[in-house]
Amino acid sequence: MVGDLVDLDRYPIADIASPEAVAIVREGRQRLAADGVFTMPGFLHAKGIAAMEEEADRLCRDGFRRLDHRNAFPSGMGEKTRVSLVCAGFDQMPRESPPHRLFLWDPLTRFVSEVLEQRPYYRNADAIASCMVSEYALGDELGWHFDSNDGAVTIMLRQAGSGGAFEYIPDIRHRADLPSLIDDLLAGRSPHVRELDVLPGTLTIFNGRRALHRVAPVRRAPSRRMLTLSYEPEPGQLFSDEIHMRYFGRRQPLSRGNATG
Ligand SMILES: O=C(O)CCC(=O)C(=O)O
């Protein structure tokens, strides 16, 4: 069970058919439709955050530092944006460690499936990138981009001392004026940018394929830390070797690896 991590009194999602869970799912769908994002503050309780943080300390020490610029927009639009962070993968998480247990907790997969109305829905099966901890130290950022998949779920573990805000423009991917919206954004004069202020322990479900978003540069310690869980409409989905190399610096999982099934 995950009661030592998740506040199951506030979010009783273990039984998805219960009236309380049905109400949370309904609210999530409404928020995603209206704002493109659904947040669950206090999803991890204080002890859960502390347990995750202890594991994250160890994981981030052994994480892979990525620093490059990438093409994050549809072809021909905008310019490359900067990516600078440390990532630790699922293969680095001991079996039964807090992030490992949470990701393999079936009721969470079921809950995300219901909120996103993706049935069935599966944990991404990647031995490295399906479940990861990212860390943004001073000066780190994740530049403006669209995600290549929906179904990323994040849990804030630690906020930066300053900076590191999650900023987004919901639902703009299919707008005809996207090229000029991106130019305005990169020139720092977009009126559409929203900021999502989430406290440690908050679980966020976000339509990352349709929304432009970024993690703004961190301005002051401590570093920002996030747990990211990935889900897919098909079983057995993996990330590409390009993603493995860019984010983790390896193609193969360390030692024995972990199974997500
Ligand atoms: O860390 C976050 O809040 C979001 C990260 C993100 O956008 C991504 O990993 O694609």
Ligand SMILES: [Fe+2]
């Ligand atoms: Fe993203």
